Amino acid sequence: MSKFSMAAQQAASNAQSNAQSDASRPPLSVVRKTAMATHGLKKSYHKGKLEVPVLKGVDIEIEEARFTTIVGQSGSGKSTLLHLLATLDAPDDGEIHYNDQRIDNLPARKKETLRNQEFGLIFQFYHLLPELTTLENVLVPRMVQDGVFRYLGNRRKYRQTATEILELVGLGHRLTHKPSELSGGEMQRTAIARALISNPRVLLADEPTGNLDEENGSEVMNTLQLLRREKNLTIVMVTHDAGMARDSDQIIRLVNGKVAS
């Protein structure tokens, strides 16, 4: 384990004590509960008049507080599946459940709250806002969550938390840098910090190491593993690289829009 990861481990345990919802989570020894599940999920894209089916009835179950990897070739529909799980997109058919509650037919406002507070999203291309500093990028979900006055009232606390999380991912010295001044690994770690700021229960990662070299990639993977352990996060990662899945608790293979057994 690298120096960074050790620091991260220590910081994670600190951050854990800040999380409000930790007490309500079940201990590890309890029988696994299903965090998310899909039933007969179908999705197709339209290119002009041509209909391209991407998902052809996907049934998966993701267990709580475990590391689940969805592996599939390019075009197998794994990214689409992740977007559907994250409620960024709506399925043509089928259902998505989160904590035994159907979420694909929720009104837009509920979906937004869900994305903002329950899910943390990590993308292959980091997707940071170029005009904002590292710290501000991490604070964006909090800004979205609160109104102006509430945010300004809580600003000190939020900045404190954000700084702690950034220290956890090893970016304590990069708070006021713009994304253009960061390396790929640093940007991805900023994105992870942003995903963690609202204490989500589920971390949805779309090829988080896809754009990184091996060393940076494995550090990101280690951070994710650490977070799962320390914060009891449910992590769903999508990747085309089967090698990345070797440390996962659960592997789902997607072939041609269907789950391969």
Added chain:
Amino acid sequence: MYKFLLSWRYLRTRFIALASIISVTLGVATLIVVNSVMSGFVDEMKTRLHGALSDIEMSASLLSEINYPDYNVEIIRELLKDDVEEVTCVVRTPALLAYKFADRTLTQQIMLVGIDDKTFGKVTDFNPYLQHERKRQQFSFDLEESGYPDTMGISGWAYRRQKESHKRELERLYQEQSNRAVQLQSQFPQSSTEIAQTSYLQETTAPPAETDKDVQLTDGGFQLVPLPTRKAGDIEQAMKNRGSIENDDFKLDGHDPHAHLRAKINPEDMFDPMKDQYTGIILGKAIVTRKDYEGKEHFLIRPGDDVQIMLTTVGDQPKPVSDVCTLVDFYSSNMHEYDSQFAFMPLSELQRTRGMIDPMTQQGSVSTIQIKLAEGADLNACRDQLMARFPHEKYFCEIRTWQDTQRPLLSAVNMELTILNILLFLIIAVAGFGILATFFMIVVEKTRDIGILKALGAPSHGVMSIFLGYGVCLGAVGTGAGILLGLLFVSYINQIAAFVQTITGREIFDPTIYYFSEIPTIVSPLMVVGVALGAIAIAVMASVLPALRAARLHPVEALRYE
């Protein structure tokens, strides 16, 4: 919170935003400047037109007359009751003005107005436009001793006396010269031509040996050259021979035909230009002033000079008549149209000269009755009341408010104002489309950011308000700067005009074309607020479409956008 932060960051990091702000700024500044100048112009013009014209005029068709004006004034006062503040009667007639300048008689067409010096100043803004301080306070047609503006040079009685004594001095010298000629003639009656020739030759070949010191006089560029004295003894001898030559023109043959009349005249009663003036007349300043290339005014005549007026009598067979008046002051409203036309003299004198006084009743007729209404009286209603009382078919007079009289001018100016506003608002609209285009570009550029925000749970209306806020910011900053710029420009507009004039060498605001010597401005707060709100509204409207587009972006597609 993220909305403000992002709006601000987009504003700060985009140069193109500055361009949009400048376009709004320029539009707003132009609108404010043009509106201020135009409303200042219209207001000033209305004040002057109104001031010179009185509220309501009841006038006989030109060159005819309203008989028994006092009786008609009574009727008007009874009809309009408390709405009337003051009524005055005037006679207006075209006339010719003749005056001497540099030994030439100049003749000019004027509009001669006979005014009642007690009431005229109360009905129209007459007194403030006079040049002499005391006349402004208490008006009269008397020539003042002095105290006219320095630009006129020496004026008033002081000038009149100086001019008269100068004239007398010249006459005296002339008399002396002719006396001397007579003396010489009488001494050498046989060869007077020879003498004249010799003296001429002497004068040109050598300076005169001896001259009387008071004879040499320079005046207006010509010099009176005295005849050289010949032998002093000869002249004395001749004088003795001939006897006294006093009043020789009357006594040449020893008979004065007017001797019996002369005896009856008291020298005190004779008109003496040193002490006496003719009827006072006030001329529009532009009638007798000329401007040189440097813009300096030159007065052809001054208060204290006498002028001649020529006009026709009223009646079925008009006859030309003329009168001599003494110029007592100038009238300068800075409205070129009036200043180059109007001349004022006492009503009774003009009535007498024009034969407007009825020999039976001794009542003078007038051409116009001018009415000033009390504060708050309804102009048009009063006019309509008067029109009903004095129907045109019966009285042959026109009843008009000052607005009716100047309607073509006022409506032209109003139309100009409206069209200018429409055109200028189009400028702001152009700026609005500029903002629209800019915003679309920014939305396209920021598509991925919008996707990110949506993925992080930002609602559509939140994303929309980023760009609306951006528009409001742009509009507000641009408008604020525009108001500042516009107001600065308006307050220094005369200095700016003078500056441009020195650069281009052309007079921008020529008082002979426009009515005023300075560019008048009025900044109405309501107009400024209106322009500001309009500009912000346009900026916001221009940002609505791009903002809507941003709000409707699908997060997955936005994230995939490269």
